[in-house]
Amino acid sequence: MAGTAPAADARRAADPPPARAGGGFMSAVAALVRKDLRLELRTRESVPAMFLFSLSTFVLFRFGLDRETLAGDLASGVLWVTLLFAAVLGMNRLFVAEREEGGFDAFLLAPVDRTSLFVAKAAVLFGFLVAVEVAAIPAFAVLLLGPSPFQALPELLAILLLADIGIAVIGTLVGALAIQTRARDLIVPLISLPLILPVVIAAGHATAPLFAEAGAEALPARWLGVLGLYDLVFGLLALAVFDFLLED
Amino acid sequence: MFGRGLRSLSIASLVLVTSAFALVFFYAPNEADQGFVQKIFYLHVPLAIVALSGFVAGGVYAVRYLQTGDRAHDLRSYVAIHLSLIFGIGVLATGSIWAKASWGAWWVWDEPTLVSFLIVFLLFACYQPLRFSIDDPERQARYAAVFAIIGGAFVPLNFLAVRLAESLIHPRVLSTTGGAMPGEMRLTFLISFVAMVCLFVTLWKYELASKHASMRLRALKRSLAGDEAAGPLARTAAPTQI
Amino acid sequence: MTPALPLDDAGPYVAGAYLVFLALILLYVAIMATKLARIERELVELSELAERRREAPAEEQEEPEAVPR
Numbered sequence: 132m133a134g135t136a137p138a139a140d141a142r143r144a145a146d147p148p149p150a151r152a153g154g155g156f157m158s159a160v161a162a163l164v165r166k167d168l169r170l171e172l173r174t175r176e177s178v179p180a181m182f183l184f185s186l187s188t189f190v191l192f193r194f195g196l197d198r199e200t201l202a203g204d205l206a207s208g209v210l211w212v213t214l215l216f217a218a219v220l221g222m223n224r225l226f227v228a229e230r231e232e233g234g235f236d237a238f239l240l241a242p243v244d245r246t247s248l249f250v251a252k253a254a255v256l257f258g259f260l261v262a263v264e265v266a267a268i269p270a271f272a273v274l275l276l277g278p279s280p281f282q283a284l285p286e287l288l289a290i291l292l293l294a295d296i297g298i299a300v301i302g303t304l305v306g307a308l309a310i311q312t313r314a315r316d317l318i319v320p321l322i323s324l325p326l327i328l329p330v331v332i333a334a335g336h337a338t339a340p341l342f343a344e345a346g347a348e349a350l351p352a353r354w355l356g357v358l359g360l361y362d363l364v365f366g367l368l369a370l371a372v373f374d375f376l377l378e379d
Numbered sequence: 380m381f382g383r384g385l386r387s388l389s390i391a392s393l394v395l396v397t398s399a400f401a402l403v404f405f406y407a408p409n410e411a412d413q414g415f416v417q418k419i420f421y422l423h424v425p426l427a428i429v430a431l432s433g434f435v436a437g438g439v440y441a442v443r444y445l446q447t448g449d450r451a452h453d454l455r456s457y458v459a460i461h462l463s464l465i466f467g468i469g470v471l472a473t474g475s476i477w478a479k480a481s482w483g484a485w486w487v488w489d490e491p492t493l494v495s496f497l498i499v500f501l502l503f504a505c506y507q508p509l510r511f512s513i514d515d516p517e518r519q520a521r522y523a524a525v526f527a528i529i530g531g532a533f534v535p536l537n538f539l540a541v542r543l544a545e546s547l548i549h550p551r552v553l554s555t556t557g558g559a560m561p562g563e564m565r566l567t568f569l570i571s572f573v574a575m576v577c578l579f580v581t582l583w584k585y586e587l588a589s590k591h592a593s594m595r596l597r598a599l600k601r602s603l604a605g606d607e608a609a610g611p612l613a614r615t616a617a618p619t620q621i
Numbered sequence: 622m623t624p625a626l627p628l629d630d631a632g633p634y635v636a637g638a639y640l641v642f643l644a645l646i647l648l649y650v651a652i653m654a655t656k657l658a659r660i661e662r663e664l665v666e667l668s669e670l671a672e673r674r675r676e677a678p679a680e681e682q683e684e685p686e687a688v689p690r
């Protein structure tokens with residue numbers, strides 16, 4: 132069932148001749164995103180698993196650190212490490228459907244720009260991360276976080292947005308890289324962890340003052356700059372390089 | 380031919396490395412704060428700069444490979460990264476020894492370049508396992524090239540992030556004199572650096588020539604003795620054909 | 622001008638660092654040496670094989686000539 136959907140969708144996306152080049156690209160991306168979201172809604176594989184994993188990790192940290200509440204940089208670190216591990220779970224699953232159902236071949240046959248697959252998958256991973264965070268951050272607030280995370284909500288959202296873009300870009304690249312190897316489950320965490328480390332460093336440092344005991348402090352803007360730079364560099368790099376991962 | 384110029388390069392390496400070590404121990408003065416321990420600096424820092432440049436060079440050759448499809452570039456990229464990993468072990472070991480001698484602990488998180496280097500090392504340590512896990516040689520080369528490009532771009536970003544993360548109050552642990560380096564130390568460092576570059580390029584060409592010779596030998600065996608004599612090609616991380 | 626460690630204590634560490642460097646290079650040389658030895662061995666085998674090939678057709682030509690006397 133799922134096998135016909137991507138092929139059909141890819142063909143449907145390619146059928147109407149695009150009025151402009153941009154139209155064809157965006158409609159291909161939209162079709163791919165819709166396919167993946169529909170698949171996720173039907174099977175409910177990735178997002179609930181990522182969320183449950185986050186909860187378990189919070190409990191793990193509670194016992195591992197032997198603390199019942201966290202604040203400041205400790206809270207920030209626990210949150211970002213947890214989100215990173217949940218993201219790795221999502222990365223592993225990102226291209227599995229394509230690989231197993233032959234979606235790659237169907238996609239390659241369709242006359243669409245190959246980078247549309249990258250944009251679509253990155254958008255899907257980004258969406259999964261946002262969905263998990265919507266549930267996991269309140270859970271974190273309930274379970275472990277001392278101060279309220281909603282004190283400095285706009286800043287927190289800005290950090291989450293920039294960091295999620297970076298994780299989505301790297302996650303899609305690593306997922307595509309690993310899907311054709313024999314040891315996919317090992318390669319994904321091994322490669323993605325060092326690559327995402329700057330994001331964790333920057334996001335962790337940026338979030339730490341927001342979780343301060345005495346009340347949220349100002350957000351150091353330079354970390355947003357680092358996140359933005361990271362997203363820009365790796366986003367452009369990924370767009371340039373992704374094609375080579377799809378050739379037969 | 381990969382081995383061209385190898386003899387002159389190795390002689391140059393010999394001369395430069397020996398001179399560098401002689402300068403380190405007989406010419407450069409002892410540093411004010413750290414004393415004799417600081418001599419490790421002349422070994423550790425050139426090793427680190429050369430290893431990082433090797434990783435970036437691996438990325439550059441990977442770009443060339445993807446552009447041209449010439450497998451020779453893939454081989455150059457592979458050997459550059461492989462050598463940089465070996466040099467990287469040296470960087471981490473000498474850095475650790477320096478930290479122990481200078482600060483009492485085998486590892487210090489306060490030294491941002493050492494921490495950044497560890498992260499880069501951990502990333503590129505995945506290069507060979509990644510290659511090994513892909514059977515088809517052409518796909519192996521292509522995916523390895525993509526990885527090398529990502530890794531090469533990662534090096535400067537990573538250093539930026541870690542450097543920013545270090546508290547500005549904390550003094551650099553493994554640094555040299557607070558102010559400018561005196562002339563003798565600067566000269567010694569320069570010679571050490573050039574020596575390390577020369578050594579890297581020599582070993583790089585050495586390994587390239589060796590691998591190329593093995594490849595050609597295998598092809599010769601196949602054409603002389605037939606496919607069965609050459610035997611099935613075992614799974615390998617290294618490029619097997621150019 | 623007091624050094625962090627007196628010269629006696631610092632010596633072994635500095636020596637250790639330089640020895641690590643030397644050991645890495647020599648280890649590398651050793652591995653490359655085994656590869657070179659294998660290349661030499663196989664090259665010798667192949668050149669012997671090529672020699673035998675070159676002599677074998679020459680013998681085949683001699684035999685038919687010898688038979689009809």
